[in-house]
Amino acid sequence: GAVVSQHPSWVICKSGTSVKIECRSLDFQATTMFWYRQFPKQSLMLMATSNEGSKATYEQGVEKDKFLINHASLTLSTLTVTSAHPEDSSFYICSARIPGLAGAYEQYFGPGTRLTVT
Amino acid sequence: DQQVKQNSPSLSVQEGRISILNCDYTNSMFDYFLWYKKYPAEGPTFLISISSIKDKNEDGRFTVFLNKSAKHLSLHIVPSQPGDSAVYFCAAIEGGGADGLTFGKGTHLIIQP
Numbered sequence: 001g002a003v004v005s006q007h008p009s010w011v012i013c014k015s016g017t018s019v020k021i022e023c024r025s026l027d028f029q030a031t032t033m034f035w036y037r038q039f040p041k042q043s044l045m046l047m048a049t050s051n052e053g054s055k056a057t058y059e060q061g062v063e064k065d066k067f068l069i070n071h072a073s074l075t076l077s078t079l080t081v082t083s084a085h086p087e088d089s090s091f092y093i094c095s096a097r098i099p100g101l102a103g104a105y106e107q108y109f110g111p112g113t114r115l116t117v118t
Numbered sequence: 119d120q121q122v123k124q125n126s127p128s129l130s131v132q133e134g135r136i137s138i139l140n141c142d143y144t145n146s147m148f149d150y151f152l153w154y155k156k157y158p159a160e161g162p163t164f165l166i167s168i169s170s171i172k173d174k175n176e177d178g179r180f181t182v183f184l185n186k187s188a189k190h191l192s193l194h195i196v197p198s199q200p201g202d203s204a205v206y207f208c209a210a211i212e213g214g215g216a217d218g219l220t221f222g223k224g225t226h227l228i229i230q231p
Contacts, residue, residue: 004161034218044162044207046218059218093161095219105150105211107219109161 003027004096006110013084013117020080021113023094029074030096034107035067038091050077084117091115121145122210124222132230137195139225141208144189148210152219153182153193156205165206166193195227203229 003026013019023033033050048069049057056069066088068080081088091114095107123142131137141151149170154162168175168182168191175182181194195202205226209219 006161036218043221043223044219046220049218091159095161106152106164106167108164109154111161112159114159 002096002098002106002108004094004108004110006094006113008113009111010114011116013115015085015117016083018080018082019084019115020078021092021094021115023077023079023096023110025075025096028096028098030077030098031074033071033077033094033096035069035077035079036093036095038093038112044093047079052077081115084115086117089115089117119144120222121148122208122220122222124206124208124225126225127223128226128228130228130230131198133200134197137193137198137202137227137229139193139195139206139208139227141191141193141222142189143191143210145210145212145220146189147212148220149213150211151182151184151191152209152211153180154207154209154221155202156207156224158205162207198227198229200229200231203227 005024007022031052035047036044038044047062050069050071052071058064071077091112093112095109121144152167153165156162166177166180166182168184173184184191205224207224208222
């Protein structure tokens with residue numbers, strides 16, 4: 001159980017275009033999903049918390065107008081990188097918690113999406 | 119300012135021996151800690167976790183120890199196997215579990231045959 005998928009696994013886009021990344025919980029419903037970013041040889045950095053039916057909460061320094069998050073259903077959250085620039089090239093990973101389990105703080109991660117902006 | 123620190127970028131251990139990965143934290147509000155294993159170009163895989171009310175949690179070959187007074191935790195893997203070679207991330211979360219995880223920079227564990 002607790003499988004999270006992401007699509008696409010990798011994408012190359014031109015500077016100035018927008019890219020949408022999907023994150024799905026396959027065998028459970030996730031009221032909360034999280035989006036992280038990892039640069040080469042760096043740690044995973046939390047970008048935002050995605051809540052079903054409400055606005056996402058962004059971490060300090062993350063532009064909410066650039067990284068649009070939509071949590072449309074209990075199994076799907078999307079991250080859209082708008083007007084992408086080469087410095088947005090990174091590894092984007094989503095995660096989800098299994099709701100309702102007391103003390104269950106574990107987050108289950110998707111396989112990640114490698115974004116390259118040329 | 120890194121709240122979760124893994125000071126060893128890499129660690130080499132002989133197959134069959136014990137691997138000990140260390141993690142320190144500065145935020146006293148953290149009350150739940152997790153270890154993840156990660157291969158390149160893949161998402162992290164959850165290994166084991168520990169609540170701040172405990173000082174040890176064991177799951178098969180993996181044991182996590184927590185020393186709250188020292189703000190230090192460690193992951194022990196015994197015996198180490200070649201498939202354990204990966205990057206290991208320590209992560210922490212504040213009370214309630216509703217927030218995202220704060221990760222360390224990771225330790226690359228290499229198991230030598």
